[in-house]
Amino acid sequence: MLPEQGVAADGEVRVVHDGPLAWVTLSHPGKLNAMSRAMWRHLREVFTALPTVEGLRCVVLRGEGGHFCAGGDISEYPGFRYAPDSLRAFHEGDVWGGLQAILDCDVPVVAQIEGACMGAGVEISACCDLRIAGQSAKFGAPIAKLGFPMAPREAALVAGAVGAATAREMLLEAAVFGADSMQQRGFLNRVLADAEVAHEAAATARRIAALAPQAARLNKQTLRRLAASTVVPADAYAYADSEEHREGISAFLGKRRPSFTL
Amino acid sequence: MLPEQGVAADGEVRVVHDGPLAWVTLSHPGKLNAMSRAMWRHLREVFTALPTVEGLRCVVLRGEGGHFCAGGDISEYPGFRYAPDSLRAFHEGDVWGGLQAILDCDVPVVAQIEGACMGAGVEISACCDLRIAGQSAKFGAPIAKLGFPMAPREAALVAGAVGAATAREMLLEAAVFGADSMQQRGFLNRVLADAEVAHEAAATARRIAALAPQAARLNKQTLRRLAASTVVPADAYAYADSEEHREGISAFLGKRRPSFTL
Amino acid sequence: MLPEQGVAADGEVRVVHDGPLAWVTLSHPGKLNAMSRAMWRHLREVFTALPTVEGLRCVVLRGEGGHFCAGGDISEYPGFRYAPDSLRAFHEGDVWGGLQAILDCDVPVVAQIEGACMGAGVEISACCDLRIAGQSAKFGAPIAKLGFPMAPREAALVAGAVGAATAREMLLEAAVFGADSMQQRGFLNRVLADAEVAHEAAATARRIAALAPQAARLNKQTLRRLAASTVVPADAYAYADSEEHREGISAFLGKRRPSFTL
Numbered sequence: 001m002l003p004e005q006g007v008a009a010d011g012e013v014r015v016v017h018d019g020p021l022a023w024v025t026l027s028h029p030g031k032l033n034a035m036s037r038a039m040w041r042h043l044r045e046v047f048t049a050l051p052t053v054e055g056l057r058c059v060v061l062r063g064e065g066g067h068f069c070a071g072g073d074i075s076e077y078p079g080f081r082y083a084p085d086s087l088r089a090f091h092e093g094d095v096w097g098g099l100q101a102i103l104d105c106d107v108p109v110v111a112q113i114e115g116a117c118m119g120a121g122v123e124i125s126a127c128c129d130l131r132i133a134g135q136s137a138k139f140g141a142p143i144a145k146l147g148f149p150m151a152p153r154e155a156a157l158v159a160g161a162v163g164a165a166t167a168r169e170m171l172l173e174a175a176v177f178g179a180d181s182m183q184q185r186g187f188l189n190r191v192l193a194d195a196e197v198a199h200e201a202a203a204t205a206r207r208i209a210a211l212a213p214q215a216a217r218l219n220k221q222t223l224r225r226l227a228a229s230t231v232v233p234a235d236a237y238a239y240a241d242s243e244e245h246r247e248g249i250s251a252f253l254g255k256r257r258p259s260f261t262l
Numbered sequence: 263m264l265p266e267q268g269v270a271a272d273g274e275v276r277v278v279h280d281g282p283l284a285w286v287t288l289s290h291p292g293k294l295n296a297m298s299r300a301m302w303r304h305l306r307e308v309f310t311a312l313p314t315v316e317g318l319r320c321v322v323l324r325g326e327g328g329h330f331c332a333g334g335d336i337s338e339y340p341g342f343r344y345a346p347d348s349l350r351a352f353h354e355g356d357v358w359g360g361l362q363a364i365l366d367c368d369v370p371v372v373a374q375i376e377g378a379c380m381g382a383g384v385e386i387s388a389c390c391d392l393r394i395a396g397q398s399a400k401f402g403a404p405i406a407k408l409g410f411p412m413a414p415r416e417a418a419l420v421a422g423a424v425g426a427a428t429a430r431e432m433l434l435e436a437a438v439f440g441a442d443s444m445q446q447r448g449f450l451n452r453v454l455a456d457a458e459v460a461h462e463a464a465a466t467a468r469r470i471a472a473l474a475p476q477a478a479r480l481n482k483q484t485l486r487r488l489a490a491s492t493v494v495p496a497d498a499y500a501y502a503d504s505e506e507h508r509e510g511i512s513a514f515l516g517k518r519r520p521s522f523t524l
Numbered sequence: 525m526l527p528e529q530g531v532a533a534d535g536e537v538r539v540v541h542d543g544p545l546a547w548v549t550l551s552h553p554g555k556l557n558a559m560s561r562a563m564w565r566h567l568r569e570v571f572t573a574l575p576t577v578e579g580l581r582c583v584v585l586r587g588e589g590g591h592f593c594a595g596g597d598i599s600e601y602p603g604f605r606y607a608p609d610s611l612r613a614f615h616e617g618d619v620w621g622g623l624q625a626i627l628d629c630d631v632p633v634v635a636q637i638e639g640a641c642m643g644a645g646v647e648i649s650a651c652c653d654l655r656i657a658g659q660s661a662k663f664g665a666p667i668a669k670l671g672f673p674m675a676p677r678e679a680a681l682v683a684g685a686v687g688a689a690t691a692r693e694m695l696l697e698a699a700v701f702g703a704d705s706m707q708q709r710g711f712l713n714r715v716l717a718d719a720e721v722a723h724e725a726a727a728t729a730r731r732i733a734a735l736a737p738q739a740a741r742l743n744k745q746t747l748r749r750l751a752a753s754t755v756v757p758a759d760a761y762a763y764a765d766s767e768e769h770r771e772g773i774s775a776f777l778g779k780r781r782p783s784f785t786l
C-alpha cells in the first residue's frame with residue numbers, strides 16, 4: 001500500500017464534516033493506525049480546530065480499517081527515545097499535546113472502537129466522553145514488554161478512566177482485556193456486535209447533536225475540572241538511556257523476545 | 263388531588279420516627295415527588311434536625327407513591343432560572359443546602375429507591391450511604407433536553423457516585439439507565455424485586471441500628487473528608503439568560519420538542 | 525497447636541525466596557492469620573527489606589492454611605485500645621507502618637487470597653498491585669460490631685480500593701461479600717476455583733518477572749503518587765476510652781452479642 005503523499009507515509013488524522021457531526025479518523029495503513037509523531041501533531045491540530053467550527057455538535061473519533069489504534073509507532077522510537085530531553089519532548093509535547101487537545105475540546109467526543117485499542121489507543125479513547133466498542137476489540141498497554149513505563153500524565157489519565165486495579169494489571173502484568181471485561185470495569189459505555197459499532201456511534205452522535213450544545217460545553221468544562229492535575233517529576237524521563245529501555249525496543253524491532261535479566 | 267394545606271401544594275418532606283429509625287419521605291403528589299424549592303428547604307431542615315435526635319441510629323430516605331423523585335419541579339423554573347443571581351441562589355442555596363445537609367448527617371442514611379430516580383433524585387440518593395433499588399427503577403439526569411448543565415457541586419457529587427463515564431453518558435447523551443445497570447456501574451448497593459425494596463430497606467436500617475453508633479458517626483466523618491471540595495467558577499451561572507436555556511424549559515412546559523439549532 | 529518459638533506464639537510473617545520471586549506468608553495458626561502487633565512489625569520489616577533484594581522481580585503475599593487474614597488479633601486489643609495515645613501508636617505506627625511498607629515496595633506484589641479476607645486482610649490486600657482470589661473467599665470489615673471505626677488512613681486506602689459505595693456498606697452495615705461480588709466491584713482482578721488460586725498467583729508472578737523491572741518500578745512510583753494523602757484529625761483516636769468501644773471488644777472476647785443501646 002503506497003502512500004500517495006509524503007504525509008501519509010507516517011500516517012495521518014483525517015476529518016470529515018457532515019452538518020453538526022465530524023468524523024475524525026486515525027489512519028496509518030499497515031500499522032493498525034499506530035500513532036506516529038506526525039499523527040500526534042495532526043491530532044492536536046484537528047482537535048484544536050474542531051471547537052471553533054460553527055454549528056459542530058458532536059465528534060466521532062475512530063480508526064481506519066477495522067482497528068482503532070494499536071499503540072505508538074515503535075519503528076520511530078530508536079530515533080528519539082534514548083535521550084531524556086527528546087523523550088520528554090515526545091511525551092510532554094507530541095503525545096500530551098494531542099491528548100490534551102481532545103480533553104480540551106468542549107464539543108462531545110464519541111470513541112468508536114473496533115479491533116486493536118492498545119497503548120496510545122487506550123490513552124486516546126480515555127480522552128473521549130463516550131466509548132462504544134465492538135465485541136472483538138482488545139485493550140491493554142503492554143509496554144512493560146518494551147522496557148519502558150507509562151509517562152506520568154498518561155498513567156494518571158488511564159488510571160482515572162480504567163480504574164487503579166485495571167491500570168496496574170495493564171502496566172505491571174501487560175494484561176490484555178476484551179470488550180466485555182472493559183465494560184464491566186467501567187471503561188466502555190457500550191459493547192455491540194462488531195458490525196453494529198459504526199452505526200451505534202453515529203446514532204449516539206446524532207442523539208447528542210439534538211441536545212443543548214451550550215449545556216454540553218458547560219458540563220464538559222465542569223467535569224474536566226474534576227480531574228486532578230498531575231505533577232511530572234524532574235527525573236521522569238531519566239530512564240531514557242537505560243539498558244532495559246534499549247533492550248525492550250530493540251527486541252521488538254528485531255522480532256525477538258526481550259531479555260530483562262540484567 | 264387537592265392539597266389540604268398551603269405547604270403541600272408545593273410538595274413536602276415528611277419525617278416519621280420509629281424508635282432508633284426515622285423514615286423521611288419526599289412527597290409531591292401528581293409530580294412523582296419532583297423537588298420544589300420548598301421541598302429543598304424542607305429537606306435541609308429535616309436533615310439538619312435529624313442528627314440531634316436522641317437515640318436515632320438510621321434514616322431511610324424514600325419517595326411517596328412508588329417513585330423516589332423525578333427531578334426538579336420544572337413548573338417553578340421560569341420564575342427564577344433566567345437571571346444569574348436567582349439561578350445561583352437556587353443551586354447554591356436551596357439545592358446544595360438540602361444535599362449538604364444529607365451529606366453532613368452523621369447518622370447513616372439508606373436510600374430506598376423505587377420508580378423514577380432522575381436528576382434531583384440521583385443527586386439526593388448520591389448523598390445517602392447505601393442505595394437499595396427496585397428492578398424497575400430508572401436513573402438519569404437528562405437536563406441536556408432542558409437546555410441547562412448540571413451545577414458544579416452537583417456534577418462533582420454525581421460523578422463521584424456514578425463514575426465519570428456514566429456521568430458523561432447521563433449529561434451529554436441524556437442516557438437513562440435501569441437498576442441492574444446502575445448496580446453494575448457501582449452506584450447501587452442492592453437491586454431487588456420492586457415489591458421487596460421497602461422490606462429490604464427497613465431490614466438494612468435495623469441491621470445498621472444494632473451496630474455501634476459512635477463508630478458509624480466517626481466512619482461517616484472520615485469518608486466525608488475523602489470527597490474533594492469543588493470550586494464554583496464565578497461565571498457558573500452566566501448561562502441563565504441564554505436562548506438555549508429558555509428554549510429547553512419553554513419547550514418542556516409547552517409539551518413540545520426543544521429546538522437547539524440556534 | 526503449640527508454637528515452637530516465642531515469636532510464633534503471636535504469629536509471624538515469613539519469607540521464602542525462589543530466584544526472582546518471593547513468597548511472603550502471613551501465619552498465625554489457630555487464628556486464621558489474624559494480625560498481631562508483632563506481625564504488623566514483621567510485615568514492615570519484610571517489605572522494607574524486599575525491594576533491596578538483588579534480582580527480585582515479584583512478590584506473592586498470601587496467608588497460611590487456606591486463609592488470607594481474618595483481621596486483627598482482638599485478644600490483644602484490651603491491652604492498648606482504650607487510651608488515645610496507645611491506640612494512635614497502634615494504628616499510625618504498627619498498622620500503617622506495615623501497610624505503608626507494602627505500598628512503598630517498588631517490586632510488584634500479587635495478593636493470593638483464599639478464605640477469610642477481613643478487616644486487616646482487606647487493608648493488606650488493598651496495598652497489593654494485583655488481587656487474585658478463590659471463589660469461596662470472603663471480604664469485609666465488620667468492625668462496627670466491635671464498637672470502633674476504621675482509622676482515617678486505612679479507611680482512605682480501603683475506600684480507594686473497593687470504591688466509596690462498598691466501603692460504606694462494609695463499615696456502616698458490617699456487610700460481607702463473596703469473591704464474585706468483589707470482582708464486580710473492581711477490587712479483585714481475577715477469581716478462580718479455590719484449588720487454582722495458588723497456581724494462578726504463581727503464574728502471574730512469573731509473567732511479571734519476565735517483564736521489564738525498571739518499568740515496573742517507575743510505573744509503581746507514578747501510580748503511588750496518584751493516591752491522595754490523608755490528613756489524620758487530632759481527635760481521630762479520642763474514642764479510645766468510650767463505653768461503646770469497650771463494649772464491642774468485651775462482647776467479642778466474652779463470646780456474647782454486643783449491646784450498643786447506650
